Amino acid sequence: MALQCVPSVSSASLIHRLPATRSSMAIAGFLSRLSKYQTPFSLLKLSRSFGFISVPETRKPYNNLFQVRSVAAPAEAAAGFDEMAAGTKRKYYMLGGKGGVGKTSCAASLAVKFANHGHPTIVVSTDPAHSLSDSFAQNLTGGMLVPVEGPDSPLFALEINPEKAREEFRSASQKNGGTGVKDFMDSMGLGMLVEQLGELKLGELLDTPPPGLDEAIAISKVMQFVEAPEYSMFTRIVFDTAPTGHTLRLLSLPDFLDASIGKILKLKQKLASATSAIKSVFGQEQPRQDAADKLEQLKERMGKVRELFRDTESTEFVIVTIPTVMAISESSRLCASLKKEHVPVRRLIVNQVLPPSTSDCKFCAMKRKDQMRALDMIQNDQELADLALIQAPLVDVEIRGVPALKFMGDMVWK
Numbered sequence: 001m002a003l004q005c006v007p008s009v010s011s012a013s014l015i016h017r018l019p020a021t022r023s024s025m026a027i028a029g030f031l032s033r034l035s036k037y038q039t040p041f042s043l044l045k046l047s048r049s050f051g052f053i054s055v056p057e058t059r060k061p062y063n064n065l066f067q068v069r070s071v072a073a074p075a076e077a078a079a080g081f082d083e084m085a086a087g088t089k090r091k092y093y094m095l096g097g098k099g100g101v102g103k104t105s106c107a108a109s110l111a112v113k114f115a116n117h118g119h120p121t122i123v124v125s126t127d128p129a130h131s132l133s134d135s136f137a138q139n140l141t142g143g144m145l146v147p148v149e150g151p152d153s154p155l156f157a158l159e160i161n162p163e164k165a166r167e168e169f170r171s172a173s174q175k176n177g178g179t180g181v182k183d184f185m186d187s188m189g190l191g192m193l194v195e196q197l198g199e200l201k202l203g204e205l206l207d208t209p210p211p212g213l214d215e216a217i218a219i220s221k222v223m224q225f226v227e228a229p230e231y232s233m234f235t236r237i238v239f240d241t242a243p244t245g246h247t248l249r250l251l252s253l254p255d256f257l258d259a260s261i262g263k264i265l266k267l268k269q270k271l272a273s274a275t276s277a278i279k280s281v282f283g284q285e286q287p288r289q290d291a292a293d294k295l296e297q298l299k300e301r302m303g304k305v306r307e308l309f310r311d312t313e314s315t316e317f318v319i320v321t322i323p324t325v326m327a328i329s330e331s332s333r334l335c336a337s338l339k340k341e342h343v344p345v346r347r348l349i350v351n352q353v354l355p356p357s358t359s360d361c362k363f364c365a366m367k368r369k370d371q372m373r374a375l376d377m378i379q380n381d382q383e384l385a386d387l388a389l390i391q392a393p394l395v396d397v398e399i400r401g402v403p404a405l406k407f408m409g410d411m412v413w414k
């Protein structure tokens with residue numbers, strides 16, 4: 001009974017939109033949106049070659065239908081959503097925080113809002129436990145760019161499977177140089193170098209990657225394709241990141257890679273000179289060093305990911321939390337780590353705040369008091385106090401589907 005009277009933001013406006021979505025809009029909207037999402041041939045071709053897009057083959061290329069709607073840049077940059085939506089230069093928004101606080105809902109609602117403000121947008125999930133499909137109530141699985149039905153401008157979603165990305169990386173490395181190099185060196189009797197390989201734990205690095213590597217590979221894979229000119233039309237990229245622990249490990253990963261890759265590259269030089277000597281004597285094929293090359297490439301991309309994370313011009317990390325002591329303490333630690341790594345953080349979303357009510361039950365009154373105490377913590381927290389605070393109310397229905405995300409976006413992103 002206590003729970004029944006939990007006051008909430010009236011979802012009436014949300015609910016009345018739902019029948020329309022499911023009935024007439026479903027067919028008419030789908031057909032009209034289908035034409036909106038016509039994809040330029042080059043984009044389609046490139047996306048397929050990357051294995052990232054799942055637009056049906058039957059969609060014909062009509063470049064004029066996939067144009068960027070002009071985005072009005074306000075005369076003066078405002079601190080809220082207007083500032084976030086200003087200009088057509090690409091911006092990246094990364095949303096992160098403790099598990100279950102509403103990262104996906106906030107990321108998806110921001111992506112919908114950008115798309116409805118004329119920004120062709122990509123929303124990417126690098127969380128191994130994806131919930132973008134659930135949030136949009138559409139099937140977005142498969143590790144490819146999938147058009148989201150509903151918003152006014154193109155919105156594509158991508159659920160990157162870090163496991164799969166790592167697997168690809170690992171099998172390519174092993175096939176071309178991981179164990180192959182070892183076998184070759186063994187057969188040549190170059191035990192010393194094999195031992196060194198073992199010492200460097202190259203195989204282990206690929207088999208059991210350090211924590212954070214999955215996410216790093218996923219993000220660098222995303223960067224690889226968003227850097228392609230065919231994707232330049234996407235002016236907003238929103239990341240729904242994995243919970244805090246992953247993010248923190250991701251930030252420390254470049255240093256780890258620097259250390260291990262440095263060693264591997266040194267070994268690579270040794271191998272190259274040893275094998276060229278062998279080749280000159282026996283006429284043998286030089287072993288391919290793709291494992292080392294791949295790591296070198298990863299290191300380079302990780303450097304770019306790190307640069308991107310630190311670029312105050314184009315990137316912002318938004319922390320999402322809920323009004324509980326535990327969540328706020330974790331957010332404070334996350335914020336401190338982000339600042340230490342020079343990652344721009346400006347906003348803190350406190351989600352699921354109980355809205356005020358005149359007819360409180362005991363449970364609600366207690367809960368609200370508890371939340372107020374937690375909110376006070378933010379004001380006194382030296383990491384969080386200077387962030388722009390956005391309070392998002394707890395609503396009485398689950399936030400699923402584009403209309404619901406639009407509703408949430410209008411509450412959160414003002």
Ligand SMILES: Nc1ncnc2c1ncn2[C@@H]1O[C@H](COP(=O)(O)OP(=O)(O)OP(=O)(O)O)[C@@H](O)[C@H]1O
Nearest residue numbers: 099100101102103104105131352393394395398399
């Ligand atoms: N303001 C809100 N009011 C009511 N329900 C909400 C609100 N924000 C999020 N939710 C609900 O809370 C649940 C968790 O939200 P969401 O999946 O966005 O969290 P998350 O932080 O991404 O979770 P995870 O860490 O598991 O990926 C969902 O069912 C979502 O609909």
